[in-house]
Amino acid sequence: MKNETYLELQACLDGERDALRCAELEAQCAQEPELGALRDQILQSREVLRQHEPDHRVPVSREFYWRQIERQITPENRTHTSSNPWMPSWGAALRWLVPIGGLAAAAALFQLPDSPDPASQTTSGARSVETTQLALNSGAPESTSVEYRSESDGVTIHWIH
Amino acid sequence: MPEPLKRDYPKTPDDGLVAWAQAGDTEAFEELVFRHRDKIYARAFMMMRHEDEALDLSQEAWVKAWQRLHQFHGESSFATWMTRIVINLCLDQIRRQKKVKSESIEHLEEEGGGVERLMPAEEINPTEGLEKGEVRRRIDEAMGKLTPAHRAVLVLHEFEGLQYKEIADRIGVSIGTVMSRLFYARRRLASLLQGLRRERQP
Numbered sequence A: 001m002k003n004e005t006y007l008e009l010q011a012c013l014d015g016e017r018d019a020l021r022c023a024e025l026e027a028q029c030a031q032e033p034e035l036g037a038l039r040d041q042i043l044q045s046r047e048v049l050r051q052h053e054p055d056h057r058v059p060v061s062r063e064f065y066w067r068q069i070e071r072q073i074t075p076e077n078r079t080h081t082s083s084n085p086w087m088p089s090w091g092a093a094l095r096w097l098v099p100i101g102g103l104a105a106a107a108a109l110f111q112l113p114d115s116p117d118p119a120s121q122t123t124s125g126a127r128s129v130e131t132t133q134l135a136l137n138s139g140a141p142e143s144t145s146v147e148y149r150s151e152s153d154g155v156t157i158h159w160i161h
Numbered sequence B: 001m002p003e004p005l006k007r008d009y010p011k012t013p014d015d016g017l018v019a020w021a022q023a024g025d026t027e028a029f030e031e032l033v034f035r036h037r038d039k040i041y042a043r044a045f046m047m048m049r050h051e052d053e054a055l056d057l058s059q060e061a062w063v064k065a066w067q068r069l070h071q072f073h074g075e076s077s078f079a080t081w082m083t084r085i086v087i088n089l090c091l092d093q094i095r096r097q098k099k100v101k102s103e104s105i106e107h108l109e110e111e112g113g114g115v116e117r118l119m120p121a122e123e124i125n126p127t128e129g130l131e132k133g134e135v136r137r138r139i140d141e142a143m144g145k146l147t148p149a150h151r152a153v154l155v156l157h158e159f160e161g162l163q164y165k166e167i168a169d170r171i172g173v174s175i176g177t178v179m180s181r182l183f184y185a186r187r188r189l190a191s192l193l194q195g196l197r198r199e200r201q202p
Helices: A003-013 A019-031 A033-051 A062-073 A087-111 B014-022 B026-048 B051-067 B078-100 B105-111 B132-144 B148-159 B164-171 B175-200
Strands: A133-135 A144-150 A155-160
Touching: A003 A019, A003 A033, A003 B175, A019 A033, A033 B132, A033 B148, A033 B175, A062 B026, A062 B051, B014 B026, B014 B078, B026 B051, B026 B078, B026 B148, B051 B078, B078 B148, B078 B164, B132 B175, B148 B164, B148 B175, B164 B175
Parallel strands: none
Antiparallel strands: A133 A144, A144 A155
16 A cells, blocks of 8 residues: 555545545445555544543642733833743842852952862862851851852852851 | 722623723733633643643743734634634744754654554554543543654644644645644554553553
């Protein structure tokens, strides 16, 4: 059997061919069991699909789903939209990252001249990380920081709380 | 002065809500979203098979619908119009993904004749004796194993009821390609359903 015959048979079953050609193919199906089986399979899979369309529900709450749409369609928010309509959610996160990142960068600059701490070095040369908490002499004695130091990269970063 | 009548959104039919939304009433639009969100999301999920992507695309479809509400004149139902929007967004996304991904082996097999195309058709009904929910689950699983291009054709033909020509226009391929993809997708689906039946037989 040729591929064209298969596709024509399918087109007949989908109502996309004229009745005369379809009658010819139907007669051919009666003579050729393989073609007949193929016709039955197409009909069967078509019916099964149409009668059992899988059901999927929105996996978030109505409010959450709507808020994200509303943010895009209300005039006060539309003026702030970027070329990417979903950017505002990232933008909100970035608004927090910018000051935190700036603070971390400033702290890193402050710490870079530090000499390497021999206690935190490893013989394998792999990245070593040391985390400590200390009080800063910045006039805010209650402040503490977490330090990240990578000897292999030559970087020290302070997160200030 | 008498208080103006409050709009009863939940009891208003779609066309009434659309008219209010066209006049700028976002609450009417919210009601439309609430009514049809599952259907729109389900269609996006069927096309993309990815929860986050389906969620983003379905929400983007609602935003687009709001922006184009003035173009809706009721030629079809609002749900049909919305489904068309979300499907177009999914097709655009599939096209973008296809550009960055290389052609799959499965696709190459199809172009070269395909394993399922040459396989003899089995006469056993793979869903016989199964409950509706189980059949749905199996179909869903099998649909997930098709390539996006094959799945798109199957969804447009079987669930949206589009003709070959309409599918070809929507996807931007020839009618011959639609026929070929549909044939391959059906045979592959039948083969996957048979496989699932065999796997679960005691």
